[in-house]
Amino acid sequence: MDPRRARALPVPAEAQVDARVFMLGGDTFRALRVIVDATGYDLRQARDIVYALVYDIEVPSGN
Template sequence: MFMQGGDTIRALKVIVDATGYDLRQARDIVYALIYDIEVPRRS
């Protein structure tokens, strides 16, 4: 929802809060969604 509005900062916060990922991992997910590539998985 936030990605459609271009609010990437808010999308990052939602991902971090929901998953417990650090900021770098959340940023990778956001960019994967923006550029329509495979979303990285937690290792």
Template structure:
């Protein structure tokens, strides 16, 4: 796990908020699922993102096309 890798993985703002909420509630599996479903990233990437959100590492916001 390396939350710093999440700096290169854009995620929609609403998805970031949902994943952060689940992580703060102790539901890591649900946080990972939210990220994977919204982005299509693999589990390693999703894990980097959810831990980045908790450790306040900036995750770029994915802009809608």
């Protein structure tokens, strides 16, 4: 896991908010599902993104 890699992976802003809420609530699986569904990224990329969101590493917004 390397949340810094998420800086190169655009994610829609709404998906970022939803995934962050799930992560802060302790539901990692749902957070991963939100990112995968919104972006089509693989689980490794999704994991990097959800942890970046928790650690306040900026993730670019994308459509």
